Amino acid sequence: MGISAAEAKRLILSGQAPEHLVVQGVLEFQGEKQLRSLPAFLTCDTLDVRECPNLHRLPDGLSAGTVLAGYTHLQSVPDTIKVKFKLDLEGCTSLISLPESLKVGSLILRDCVSLRQLPEGLDVYFLDVSGCSALEHLPEQARVQGGHVVLRGCTRLKSLPSWLNRVARLDLRGCEHLHTLPETLKVSGWIDLADSGITSLPHHGQVPLRWKGVPIEPRIAFDPASITGQEILETDNAELRRVKLERMGYENFLAEVDAQILDQDQDAGGPRKLLKVPLPDDEDLVALWVICPSTDRNYVIRVPPKMKTAHQAAAWIAGFDDPKLYQPVMET
Amino acid sequence: MLYRHGDVLIQAIKTLPRGAQERPGTILARGELTGHSHRIQDPATVQLWHLNGEIFIEVKADTALLIHEEHKTIPLPRGLYKSWMQREYTPQEIRRVLD
Numbered sequence: 001m002g003i004s005a006a007e008a009k010r011l012i013l014s015g016q017a018p019e020h021l022v023v024q025g026v027l028e029f030q031g032e033k034q035l036r037s038l039p040a041f042l043t044c045d046t047l048d049v050r051e052c053p054n055l056h057r058l059p060d061g062l063s064a065g066t067v068l069a070g071y072t073h074l075q076s077v078p079d080t081i082k083v084k085f086k087l088d089l090e091g092c093t094s095l096i097s098l099p100e101s102l103k104v105g106s107l108i109l110r111d112c113v114s115l116r117q118l119p120e121g122l123d124v125y126f127l128d129v130s131g132c133s134a135l136e137h138l139p140e141q142a143r144v145q146g147g148h149v150v151l152r153g154c155t156r157l158k159s160l161p162s163w164l165n166r167v168a169r170l171d172l173r174g175c176e177h178l179h180t181l182p183e184t185l186k187v188s189g190w191i192d193l194a195d196s197g198i199t200s201l202p203h204h205g206q207v208p209l210r211w212k213g214v215p216i217e218p219r220i221a222f223d224p225a226s227i228t229g230q231e232i233l234e235t236d237n238a239e240l241r242r243v244k245l246e247r248m249g250y251e252n253f254l255a256e257v258d259a260q261i262l263d264q265d266q267d268a269g270g271p272r273k274l275l276k277v278p279l280p281d282d283e284d285l286v287a288l289w290v291i292c293p294s295t296d297r298n299y300v301i302r303v304p305p306k307m308k309t310a311h312q313a314a315a316w317i318a319g320f321d322d323p324k325l326y327q328p329v330m331e332t
Numbered sequence: 333m334l335y336r337h338g339d340v341l342i343q344a345i346k347t348l349p350r351g352a353q354e355r356p357g358t359i360l361a362r363g364e365l366t367g368h369s370h371r372i373q374d375p376a377t378v379q380l381w382h383l384n385g386e387i388f389i390e391v392k393a394d395t396a397l398l399i400h401e402e403h404k405t406i407p408l409p410r411g412l413y414k415s416w417m418q419r420e421y422t423p424q425e426i427r428r429v430l431d
Binding site: 031033051053071072073091093111113131133153242282283292293294295301302303304316317318319326327328329330331332 | 333334335336337338341353354355356357359362363368369402403404405406416418419420421422423
């Protein structure tokens with residue numbers, strides 16, 4: 001028999017909680033500044049310590065069904081931790097290591113930007129490391145038992161290991177240095193390969209593809225030069241039209257469909273233009289074409305169709321309905 | 333005083349809104365695809381706050397440097413700021429600009 005979550009919370013915050021505490025229910029501390037430590041060998045159903053700014057480590061011997069510890073300053077997780085269903089460490093930007101042979105149902109490591117590697121022997125059903133931009137490779141030995149694998153924004157990943165051979169869904173968005181997949185990989189659901197480095201899938205021809213969540217035919221991913229402006233204008237589904245626009249390139253599209261310039265002026269990046277493209281049986285596409293002052297890259301951002309001037313459109317994009325209020329002192 | 337750092341807007345404010353909660357870390361926004369982030373360089377110079385999905389910056393030093401892998405650095409003087417993302421229009425919804 002354990003004690004109630006409310007009683008356990010009182011003991012823990014007063015610093016009088018004994019070791020080997022067994023707690024029934026959800027032990028909820030989200031955002032609690034007073035929480036500085038938890039007793040060793042704590043057992044509970046769910047432990048929620050998200051956004052606790054003064055908690056810097058989890059206790060030795062922690063045993064729980066679910067641990068939610070996102071947006072804390074954890075640097076590591078104890079070797080002795082046991083989590084059955086879900087370990088969520090989203091936004092732990094100081095996290096640098098996890099225990100070897102960590103076994104858990106779902107492991108969420110979204111935006112753990114300091115994490116450079118995952119532990120050897122990792123054993124999970126679902127893995128989400130999206131935004132782990134320092135992650136350079138996956139373990140040499142590990143197991144994902146048929147669930148979802150989200151590698152979105154893992155920009156340093158260059159290859160996937162051969163043990164990753166059976167997954168339901170594989171999200172590779174933004175994995176720009178990933179050019180091939182293991183021949184042995186079988187994906188039962190879909191692969192999202194938007195902005196990844198993959199330009200063909202010779203061994204995975206039948207796998208349904210997605211581009212930022214939108215189901216697409218392989219041609220859209222692998223042969224964007226075949227997309228025409230006319231085809232885009234005739235695409236009924238707005239989301240698919242957006243993907244085709246993106247793949248063709250706004251600049252190519254606007255040139256091909258003969259966009260009208262409604263207004264033009266200058267900002268910190270150089271010339272900017274307000275463009276209009278009439279779409280058949282749809283409202284006009286009006287967009288502001290701007291150049292980033294830091295990177296010189298061109299961006300086209302769609303604005304409400306009633307916009308009249310480039311400055312009005314830039315103000316609207318920045319969140320100002322009144323253009324007079326948009327007067328940035330510095331733009332980079 | 334308004335600053336634009338790529339797709340992030342920063343505006344000086346006089347007071348923090350009531351109910352704002354401390355937010356760990358120094359990241360204001362992270363690129364969905366690139367993994368690059370708009371963030372304050374030195375954690376000792378700021379305390380971030382959040383309320384209803386909005387982020388507020390308390391610059392506790394004379395200057396805090398707003399950095400990003402691709403955008404030039406903006407020095408923010410001591411004070412309070414509100415931070416938000418650019419928006420874009422689609423026929424279905426108005427949403428934050430996705431980068």
